[in-house]
Amino acid sequence: MLQCHAKSCPQGQSYPLAIRNAELEQLDAEFNADFVTRLMPKLDWAVLRKTAFELGVAELPAEIPTEPTQADLQLIHKVALETRIKEADMVCNGCGHVYPIKDGVPNMLLQDHEI
Amino acid sequence: MEGLGKPQLEQTHVHNVYNIIAGHFSATRYKPWPVVDDFLRGLEKGSVGADVGCGNGKYLGVNPDVFTIGSDRSDKLIDICRERGFEAMVCDNLKLPYRDNCFDFLTSIAVIHHMSSPDRRLMAVNELIRVLRPGGRLLIFVWAFEQEKRSRRRFEEQDVFVPWKMPKNVYLPEGSAAANTTPNTTVEEEGGDVVYQRYYHLFKEGELEEIVGRSEGAIIDMSGYDRDNWYVIVTKA
Ligand SMILES: C[S@@+](CC[C@H](N)C(=O)[O-])C[C@H]1O[C@@H](n2cnc3c(N)ncnc32)[C@H](O)[C@@H]1O
Ligand SMILES: [Zn+2]
Numbered sequence: 001m002l003q004c005h006a007k008s009c010p011q012g013q014s015y016p017l018a019i020r021n022a023e024l025e026q027l028d029a030e031f032n033a034d035f036v037t038r039l040m041p042k043l044d045w046a047v048l049r050k051t052a053f054e055l056g057v058a059e060l061p062a063e064i065p066t067e068p069t070q071a072d073l074q075l076i077h078k079v080a081l082e083t084r085i086k087e088a089d090m091v092c093n094g095c096g097h098v099y100p101i102k103d104g105v106p107n108m109l110l111q112d113h114e115i
Numbered sequence: 116m117e118g119l120g121k122p123q124l125e126q127t128h129v130h131n132v133y134n135i136i137a138g139h140f141s142a143t144r145y146k147p148w149p150v151v152d153d154f155l156r157g158l159e160k161g162s163v164g165a166d167v168g169c170g171n172g173k174y175l176g177v178n179p180d181v182f183t184i185g186s187d188r189s190d191k192l193i194d195i196c197r198e199r200g201f202e203a204m205v206c207d208n209l210k211l212p213y214r215d216n217c218f219d220f221l222t223s224i225a226v227i228h229h230m231s232s233p234d235r236r237l238m239a240v241n242e243l244i245r246v247l248r249p250g251g252r253l254l255i256f257v258w259a260f261e262q263e264k265r266s267r268r269r270f271e272e273q274d275v276f277v278p279w280k281m282p283k284n285v286y287l288p289e290g291s292a293a294a295n296t297t298p299n300t301t302v303e304e305e306g307g308d309v310v311y312q313r314y315y316h317l318f319k320e321g322e323l324e325e326i327v328g329r330s331e332g333a334i335i336d337m338s339g340y341d342r343d344n345w346y347v348i349v350t351k352a
Binding site: 005035039103104107108112 | 160161163180188193194197203206207210212213219
């Protein structure tokens, strides 16, 4: 969902941001199959899958399950709702801009000359 | 107000002030406004949205059946949101870091009145509309120039400084205000309290609709006045 928004960033390369030097944190969120089912079509599956794989969180199926099993839903719940990036650098593939995540909070502010 | 450029005015009299008063401000913000509460509770289950300018996160947990990302320009207020267990990030309403058409709903509660020119207010609305998906809904609240009779405030002008008074001993135990202030922030000392001046643009009747109407793709479903504020509910075409 997050993209680079620096003025000088080349069109079409501002998304997705790559995640480097990540430190993860596991949360406990109540599992709600209905909620996860409704959330699924809103996820960018390819990006979620790639990120989850690179961060070693989970291996999601290549295609978004059309008729998700309970296990699928639980896996998505874990990846999307129970895994938080505590510390990391989010790097734009287009312009190299680095946005930090500190203590679970992404800081997406730009300097004045970048706006 | 004269003499400061627009971004500098907002930096000094909005962003710096909120960062300094964050703790005290948060302690005064807990009661949800009914129109906002109804809007959030009326959303479809599983909706994904953002509260832009979320302050201490007072609306982030109102409806547990939707997923709301908080965002605010003040990192101190975002820290408070995180301590309360909400998802939140630091970003600027004038340049949102989200993809086009990515949210089912958005709320902007008492934020756009901190933008100091017509262009910047329109830019803020345009950004909200950009990240809303077609068919998605947006609620905007701004402070009204026209205050209710029972309200303790009267305004002479639309662009004003509104003082935030902080009891010094409670919120600045370290002593002097200067220690906690960035240069340029207006501080007056009044019998021990510290007064910070927040910049506001007060909206006149019809002004919010006019700005939203200029944003491409915005369809106003409803507009109204509630407790000294103007609001609109907007759908993206
Ligand atoms: C009056 S408070 C309202 C907070 C919250 N929405 C509520 O209803 O309690 C205004 C908020 O807008 C934020 N704000 C002001 N300018 C902003 C900007 N350019 N981008 C994002 N947030 C901004 C402030 O940091 C502050 O938290
Ligand atoms: Zn970039």
